[in-house]
Amino acid sequence: MAKNLTPKTTILDAKQMARIIRRMAGEIAERHHGNLGSVLLAGIRTRGVPLAEKIAAEIERMEGAKLPVGILDITLYRDDLSTVGPQPQVKGTHLPRSIDDCAVILCDDVLYTGRTVRAALDELIDFGRPRIVQLAVLIDRGHRELPIQADFVGKKVPTSQSEIIEVSFLSTDSTEQVRILERPTAK
Amino acid sequence: MSPYQGKLLIHGGRVIDPSQDLDEALDLLIEDGRVARLDGAIKKPKDAETFDAAGLVVAPGLIDMHVHLREPGQEYKETVRTGTMAAAAGGFTAVACMANTDPVNDSRSVTEHILLEAQRHGFARVYPIGAISKGLLGEELAEIGEMVRAGARAVSDDGKPVMSSELMRRALLYAQHFDIPVIQHAEDLTLTGSGVMHEGVWSTRLGLPGIPGASEDVMVARDLILAEDTAGRYHVAHLSTARSLDMVRRAKSQKINVTCEVAPHHLILTDEEVAKSGFSTNTKMKPPLRSEKDRAALLNGLADGAVDCIASDHAPHHADEKDVQFSVAPFGIVGLETTLSLCLDRLVRPGILSLPRLVHLLSTGPARVLGVPGGTLKEGSPADVTVFHPDAEVTLSKASFRSKGKNTPFDGWKLHGHPVATFLEGRRTLDG
Amino acid sequence: MTPETPIRWRRKDLLGIAELSPAEIELILDTAESFSEIGERAIKKVPTLRGKTVLNLFFEASTRTRSSFEIAEKRLSADNINFSTSGSSLEKGETLVDTALNLQAMAPDLVIIRHAHPGVPHMLAKRIKAGVINAGDGAHEHPTQALLDAFTIRRHKGRLAGLKVAILGDIEHSRVVRSNIHLLNKMGAKVTIGGPRTLMPVEMEAMGVEVAYTLEDAIRDADVIMMLRVQLERLGRMAFPSVKEYFQLFGLTTARLAAARDDVIIMHPGPMNRGTEIASEVADGPYSVILEQVTHGVSVRMAILYLLSGVHEETV
Numbered sequence: 018m019a020k021n022l023t024p025k026t027t028i029l030d031a032k033q034m035a036r037i038i039r040r041m042a043g044e045i046a047e048r049h050h051g052n053l054g055s056v057l058l059a060g061i062r063t064r065g066v067p068l069a070e071k072i073a074a075e076i077e078r079m080e081g082a083k084l085p086v087g088i089l090d091i092t093l094y095r096d097d098l099s100t101v102g103p104q105p106q107v108k109g110t111h112l113p114r115s116i117d118d119c120a121v122i123l124c125d126d127v128l129y130t131g132r133t134v135r136a137a138l139d140e141l142i143d144f145g146r147p148r149i150v151q152l153a154v155l156i157d158r159g160h161r162e163l164p165i166q167a168d169f170v171g172k173k174v175p176t177s178q179s180e181i182i183e184v185s186f187l188s189t190d191s192t193e194q195v196r197i198l199e200r201p202t203a204k
Numbered sequence: 205m206s207p208y209q210g211k212l213l214i215h216g217g218r219v220i221d222p223s224q225d226l227d228e229a230l231d232l233l234i235e236d237g238r239v240a241r242l243d244g245a246i247k248k249p250k251d252a253e254t255f256d257a258a259g260l261v262v263a264p265g266l267i268d269m270h271v272h273l274r275e276p277g278q279e280y281k282e283t284v285r286t287g288t289m290a291a292a293a294g295g296f297t298a299v300a301c302m303a304n305t306d307p308v309n310d311s312r313s314v315t316e317h318i319l320l321e322a323q324r325h326g327f328a329r330v331y332p333i334g335a336i337s338k339g340l341l342g343e344e345l346a347e348i349g350e351m352v353r354a355g356a357r358a359v360s361d362d363g364k365p366v367m368s369s370e371l372m373r374r375a376l377l378y379a380q381h382f383d384i385p386v387i388q389h390a391e392d393l394t395l396t397g398s399g400v401m402h403e404g405v406w407s408t409r410l411g412l413p414g415i416p417g418a419s420e421d422v423m424v425a426r427d428l429i430l431a432e433d434t435a436g437r438y439h440v441a442h443l444s445t446a447r448s449l450d451m452v453r454r455a456k457s458q459k460i461n462v463t464c465e466v467a468p469h470h471l472i473l474t475d476e477e478v479a480k481s482g483f484s485t486n487t488k489m490k491p492p493l494r495s496e497k498d499r500a501a502l503l504n505g506l507a508d509g510a511v512d513c514i515a516s517d518h519a520p521h522h523a524d525e526k527d528v529q530f531s532v533a534p535f536g537i538v539g540l541e542t543t544l545s546l547c548l549d550r551l552v553r554p555g556i557l558s559l560p561r562l563v564h565l566l567s568t569g570p571a572r573v574l575g576v577p578g579g580t581l582k583e584g585s586p587a588d589v590t591v592f593h594p595d596a597e598v599t600l601s602k603a604s605f606r607s608k609g610k611n612t613p614f615d616g617w618k619l620h621g622h623p624v625a626t627f628l629e630g631r632r633t634l635d636g
Numbered sequence: 637m638t639p640e641t642p643i644r645w646r647r648k649d650l651l652g653i654a655e656l657s658p659a660e661i662e663l664i665l666d667t668a669e670s671f672s673e674i675g676e677r678a679i680k681k682v683p684t685l686r687g688k689t690v691l692n693l694f695f696e697a698s699t700r701t702r703s704s705f706e707i708a709e710k711r712l713s714a715d716n717i718n719f720s721t722s723g724s725s726l727e728k729g730e731t732l733v734d735t736a737l738n739l740q741a742m743a744p745d746l747v748i749i750r751h752a753h754p755g756v757p758h759m760l761a762k763r764i765k766a767g768v769i770n771a772g773d774g775a776h777e778h779p780t781q782a783l784l785d786a787f788t789i790r791r792h793k794g795r796l797a798g799l800k801v802a803i804l805g806d807i808e809h810s811r812v813v814r815s816n817i818h819l820l821n822k823m824g825a826k827v828t829i830g831g832p833r834t835l836m837p838v839e840m841e842a843m844g845v846e847v848a849y850t851l852e853d854a855i856r857d858a859d860v861i862m863m864l865r866v867q868l869e870r871l872g873r874m875a876f877p878s879v880k881e882y883f884q885l886f887g888l889t890t891a892r893l894a895a896a897r898d899d900v901i902i903m904h905p906g907p908m909n910r911g912t913e914i915a916s917e918v919a920d921g922p923y924s925v926i927l928e929q930v931t932h933g934v935s936v937r938m939a940i941l942y943l944l945s946g947v948h949e950e951t952v
Contacts, residue, residue, distance in 0.1 A: 404839055409654070411777070527733050529732055
């Protein structure tokens with residue numbers, strides 16, 4: 018947890034998260050029924066990656082089809098580079114296959130301003146021409162700054178600007194939950 | 205400038221005069237430009253002016269026997285006027301100026317020109333040093349006799365070494381007719397090559413071409429052999445290496461007629477300074493800043509008498525000339541206005557030298573090497589006097605230099621001890 | 637891997653390896669790993685440095701390093717402008733300081749500089765607001781080369797610590813060797829240098845290396861062998877009598893490789909003199925990673941451009 022933030026409420030525990038992800042996986046499988054072979058899940062670093070992996074695991078359990086999972090590091094496509102001080106670390110993008118004519122489902126933990134998704138779309142297009150690109154997010158907290166919306170939403174959570182959504186996965190954070198945190202005093 | 209006509213009593217100071225082995229509280233009475241009396245508690249003559257020297261040291265006027273005044277020809281770097289103003293500001297009453305001017309001081313007319321300028325508006329005595337070779341080309345002897353007759357007090361091709369052994373031998377022989385020293389800038393140019401700093405661990409790290417200590421040592425060794433054979437008076441300018449100093453020390457014990465000087469920067473800085481300063485061109489001079497081992501050896505030489513004097517090798521350059529990449533910058537730094545404070549703070553304060561020994565190295569020592577009057581406060585001698593504070597704090601500031609050259613690595617250094625007043629034949633040339 | 641707080645790049649300039657910490661070196665190498673993937677894409681370009689201006693200032697001939705920087709800049713979408721010695725105002729007598737002030741007036745974000753004189757990038761860095769990257773200053777440093785060398789070694793050996801690296805050739809005139817010694821020492825490798833005594837600077841041992849005077853002694857049990865270019869223009873300047881004699885003493889041949897480890901890799905910063913310091917059979921042979929070095933050079937330089945572009949005067 019970043020400093021100066023006070024936890025407010027836990028909105029999802031591990032069990033609830035699992036149930037929601039299962040439902041999202043089902044929706045994706047249903048939407049792409051018959052075409053699952055050309056679907057690629059692309060997790061946006063950092064916590065879009067465990068989400069993509071969990072969705073892939075659920076789909077495999079349900080349908081028996083193992084979807085490829087890619088990793089997008091959108092750092093180099095950010096629109097706020099060099100206004101944020103020292104450059105953030107770049108950990109790299111890895112797509113397991115060509116995305117030409119694929120259905121790429123971008124996965125991220127929280128949808129907020131939409132700027133991350135914009136960067137991810139720009140990056141994705143540098144890799145080829147997907148047949149369709151869709152967006153799956155665990156939490157949609159509103160406050161969009163770009164005309165972007167998700168195709169698959171785990172939970173909509175109305176928030177204020179001073180709040181922060183903290184999504185934790187076992188693989189990255191050693192706990193699994195979604196919490197709302199409060200910034201000390203927003204100006 | 206003419207001698208001061210009248211009486212001046214410098215009272216209450218600590219008089220240090222190595223020529224008389226003096227170090228005690230004495231008053232000094234000057235009359236018409238000469239030392240009239242040196243005694244405890246002199247009663248102030250009615251018509252005398254006074255200078256209160258309480259807490260200060262009163263010494264024979266300091267002499268810098270290695271200075272580049274750049275005139276004629278390079279007046280944008282320095283002139284006789286600005287150079288002697290810098291000398292007075294630094295506590296010096298006399299300087300010896302090198303011959304690498306444009307035209308070279310290899311003839312009577314150039315020597316006379318320098319002396320005329322010095323007389324017109326000099327703030328210090330100027331002893332011209334004539335060239336050894338015509339045009340500093342190292343080929344044939346300059347008209348040394350003519351120059352001496354005009355007032356030259358030594359010969360040197362400084363800036364360049366006399367590479368030809370034969371020419372050096374002849375210079376050492378011929379100069380004896382005039383009883384003047386032959387001053388050598390000891391450097392084997394073939395060993396120096398394209399070197400720009402001392403060859404050692406720092407040149408290796410920085411990838412800068414090195415000037416090996418051997419470049420100096422080979423030349424000193426050769427010259428000592430020639431000095432022995434010719435019985436000539438040989439003086440090593442800006443000696444910088446441990447091995448050269450050892451050779452000079454040994455030669456002295458063998459009664460070879462040799463003397464040497466060292467420069468303050470070689471006593472205080474080492475080659476590491478090039479790296480520490482981030483390639484500052486004010487750490488580039490010839491000979492280069494040497495190793496710590498060399499520096500330590502020079503300090504020993506100061507104390508044990510192997511070194512005859514300290515000389516600044518004051519080498520002013522225009523700021524534009526130094527504001528270039530290290531490799532192409534000219535060699536040299538200014539020293540007239542930093543030497544005394546540096547020596548007081550870095551040599552006397554830590555106890556490496558006694559105050560009388562330092563005064564000797566800066567006055568009596570060089571006077572003897574050059575064979576000029578001065579370096580003494582004996583009654584009847586010209587009243588060239590330097591008064592300095594032995595340990596008051598001062599910050600060196602190139603902005604306040606009288607010299608046109610601001611090329612110093614010591615800008616901003618906080619030191620203890622500084623000149624307060626300089627008297628040339630009793631006339632005040634520095635107001636503290 | 638040990639968990640640690642990720643360090644951030646905070647230097648305005650990259651002037652040499654000597655002043656870098658092991659963590660900074662690792663940051664550059666790790667960042668370069670991420671960038672290497674871009675070189676494998678169909679569209680080898682990211683928008684990261686869009687709108688940034690990079691000046692490539694080469695006061696000394698260079699094909700490889702200059703091209704490598706240019707490609708790195710273009711892959712990051714920076715605008716770049718090249719100055720080289722011929723036709724530049726420096727040849728017309730302009731001082732370096734004036735050149736620097738004029739460059740500053742053009743408000744570049746980064747300046748890449750190569751110069752024949754040690755310390756010139758340092759001088760420039762003090763004068764201009766832009767970040768300065770040293771692309772080689774005389775025989776002093778060539779930090780990006782050492783970093784790409786380290787990147788290449790890490791790719792093959794998985795580590796730098798504990799490796800034995802032999803660097804051979806004209807040590808005296810090589811900036812590559814100096815930067816490599818700094819880097820390898822900091823990262824825990826053991827460096828042996830070898831070359832003719834006439835091209836060995838004094839007191840090399842003080843830089844933390846072993847010095848060998850035969851090729852066999854130098855490469856014994858080596859994991860990595862770096863050959864340095866023999867600067868043929870030094871011939872006849874008393875450094876060595878002929879190319880033939882040099883090759884006999886210090887030329888790397890397959891037969892001589894036997895002294896090194898079986899999985900040794902051979903590196904060369906280029907350009908190579910085949911038949912002078914290295915036999916073609918070695919340069920083109922199975923142990924050679926010389927062309928990989930060139931490929932990795934682009935990734936490493938992209939990483940450096942990226943990291944430096946985030947630092948401004950105010951944030952330094």
